[in-house]
Amino acid sequence: MTVALMWEARAAEGRGEDLLSWARAQHLTPEPLRRETFRAPQDRVLVITWWDAAYDTELPELPEPDGELVMRAVHRWRFEPVPEA
Template identity: 60%
Template sequence: MIIAQMWEARAAEGRGGELLAWVREQPVVGEPLRYEILSAEGGRVLAITWWEVPTEAEALPELPAPPPELLGRPVHRWRFTSREVR
């Protein structure tokens, strides 16, 4: 089964570039099928990893929380199970 993990954070005012740099500097733990970092207006940074695992309950590596001074609010995390690819 394929699991996608999403990690999203909003930077503190004026610190979007620093938050993006922090995410880019984090080591990739494990062997995801794909790892993508995206950014958006408002200092938002999104990291998505895709994993092939035997069960939905499998523990997977995740990005940690950045230093508090970089954040405008706590990190949000979601985990999705792939149901269809087109």
């Protein structure tokens, strides 16, 4: 089974590039099957990782960045694939 973890944060004013660099520098052990990093308006950064694991498996996740780097707590979600109808 595959499970996807999503990590999303909003940077403090003017710190979007810093947050993006910070997120890219975070290493996960073990490494996921796949990892993608996105950015959006309002200095948001999104990281999605894919794992070969059951939905409730304990998996490494990106930590909370330093409080001065973000406007609010990180949002995290976990998803499992849905078979095509």
